[in-house]
Amino acid sequence: xxxxxxxxxxxxxxxxxxxxxxxxxxxxxxxxxxxxxxxxxxxxxxxxxxxxxxxxxxxxxxxxxxxxxxxxxxxxxxxxxxxxxxxxxxxxxxxxxxxxxxxxxxxxxxxxxxxxxxxxxxxxxxxxxxxxxxxxxxxxxxxxxxxxxxxxxxxxxxxxxxxxxxxxxxxxxxxxxxxxxxxxxxxxxxxxxxxxxxxxxxxxxxxxxxxxxxxxxxxxxxxxxxxxxxxxxxxxxxxxxxxxxxxxxxxxxxxxxxxxxxxxxxx
Amino acid sequence: xxxxxxxxxxxxxxxxxxxxxxxxxxxxxxxxxxxxxxxxxxxxxxxxxxxxxxxxxxxxxxxxxx
Numbered sequence: 001x002x003x004x005x006x007x008x009x010x011x012x013x014x015x016x017x018x019x020x021x022x023x024x025x026x027x028x029x030x031x032x033x034x035x036x037x038x039x040x041x042x043x044x045x046x047x048x049x050x051x052x053x054x055x056x057x058x059x060x061x062x063x064x065x066x067x068x069x070x071x072x073x074x075x076x077x078x079x080x081x082x083x084x085x086x087x088x089x090x091x092x093x094x095x096x097x098x099x100x101x102x103x104x105x106x107x108x109x110x111x112x113x114x115x116x117x118x119x120x121x122x123x124x125x126x127x128x129x130x131x132x133x134x135x136x137x138x139x140x141x142x143x144x145x146x147x148x149x150x151x152x153x154x155x156x157x158x159x160x161x162x163x164x165x166x167x168x169x170x171x172x173x174x175x176x177x178x179x180x181x182x183x184x185x186x187x188x189x190x191x192x193x194x195x196x197x198x199x200x201x202x203x204x205x206x207x208x209x210x211x212x213x214x215x216x217x218x219x220x221x222x223x224x225x226x227x228x229x230x231x232x233x234x235x236x237x238x239x240x241x242x243x244x245x246x247x248x249x250x251x252x253x254x255x256x257x258x259x260x261x262x263x264x265x266x267x
Numbered sequence: 268x269x270x271x272x273x274x275x276x277x278x279x280x281x282x283x284x285x286x287x288x289x290x291x292x293x294x295x296x297x298x299x300x301x302x303x304x305x306x307x308x309x310x311x312x313x314x315x316x317x318x319x320x321x322x323x324x325x326x327x328x329x330x331x332x333x
Contacts, residue, residue: 016331024329040332041300043273043325046294054298054329067333082307083327087300202333262289 001178001198003036004092004124004145010035011193012223013065013178013215015203016053018155019024025213026056032216036215037062040069041084065126067094072107072198074114081118086242093118094148094201104154104181108135112142115234119143128180131165136173148173148201151182151192155204160189163250170196185215194234286313299331314329316328330333 011069014034019025029037037057057064066084071077075095081093096204097114099107106129118125124225125144135148149169150161159182160166179192180201189200200223209215271301272288279288283310285301293299301308308316313322318324 002306012305015333017333019331038333039298039329041327042330042332044299044328045273046292052295052298052329053331064329065333066329069332079302079305079307083300083302085326086307086309087298087327096333172332 001176003178004126008035010220011199011227012189012204012220013038013201015201016057016207017069017203018207019212020052020207022051022056024207025053026060027213028062028197028216029056031060031213032220034220035057035063035085036065038065038201038203039088040067041087051103063092064088064090065092065094066090067128068096071097071114072099072110073097074110074117075211077110077114078117078121081114081123082121084178091122092124093126095125095144101235105150106130107181108132111135112138113142115139116142126178130166131162131169133165133168133172136169136177140173140175144175146166146178146198147173148178148180151179151188154181156182156206156208157184157205158182159184160195163191166192166197167195170198183219186218189219190220190226194230196230199223269316270318270320271323273324275327281320282317285313285316285318285324288324289313289319292326293328295328300327301325302327 001011010033012032013031013036014032015038026249039053065090068077068080071080077097090103097107097110098104108130115125115127126146126148127144128148131149139147152158176198178201179197183189192200197242202219206212206216220233268281304323304325
């Protein structure tokens with residue numbers, strides 16, 4: 001997959017939020033085989049000198065993708081991205097501009113404004129977006145390196161609420177489409193890929209699973225299965241059966257009554 | 268002088284630099300970023316940036332998220 005001008009071997013991007021421990025995080029990252037991993041920026045609290053997820057990510061040699069989680073306006077998000085560039089020495093940013101804290105849906109107006117400013121400032125912008133094909137088109141038009149529509153709200157784990165919209169976005173996009181948010185289990189990730197997404201970003205489904213490493217592996221396999229299935233070209237979904245065994249050469253083994261019953265059914 | 272560091276009032280000597288404030292909070296350098304009154308202060312300027320009375324300093328670091 002080419003994303004942001006670089007080639008990646010994995011189509012699963014991992015979020016790091018919600019893990020119960022850094023050991024769980026490390027085991028899940030290894031099992032996921034992800035190469036890109038998100039982190040957030042928060043105030044240093046000297047009273048809580050816990051180890052940083054950055055130690056784990058650096059030790060595994062993974063690519064840090066900072067986010068702007070918690071920002072509600074374009075101004076906050078742009079400043080957070082600039083701070084992240086300073087903290088991590090990267091121009092890449094997962095842009096999140098949230099509309100309210102009940103749904104955590106993106107605010108599309110602020111998101112587009114922030115995306116445009118950050119692209120102008122030289123950032124590789126990966127926007128967490130609503131599942132809106134028109135917004136996706138606008139984000140691509142201002143120069144985003146990908147569009148990342150939600151399947152369902154962050155942490156909801158109910159999969160893809162509107163597969164038609166995800167399909168429309170994937171059909172039209174000229175940049176990679178990353179299904180971000182809402183994944184609950186491996187079949188959701190497979191579904192996203194079957195709908196035409198190029199990658200999946202996943203945090204809570206893994207970090208809050210009973211066994212995060214096992215779920216990371218399951219979702220990786222789901223992403224791979226969905227990607228392979230998409231490339232294989234699925235058969236159309238039909239209302240009626242289509243026999244997979246030829247009827248030519250079928251032996252006549254019934255009596256007159258059986259023949260009449262078949263005629264009635266076929267009429 | 269009075270400065271707000273991560274939302275808390277701090278009494279600091281006049282001329283205290285951003286670098287000194289950061290060092291008081293963490294030994295880490297990678298994954299740490301500073302804003303003064305909302306503007307990013309590049310790491311290369313931490314030592315030479317003296318804080319002034321009434322300024323708001325945010326010192327941030329990497330945490331799990333996203």
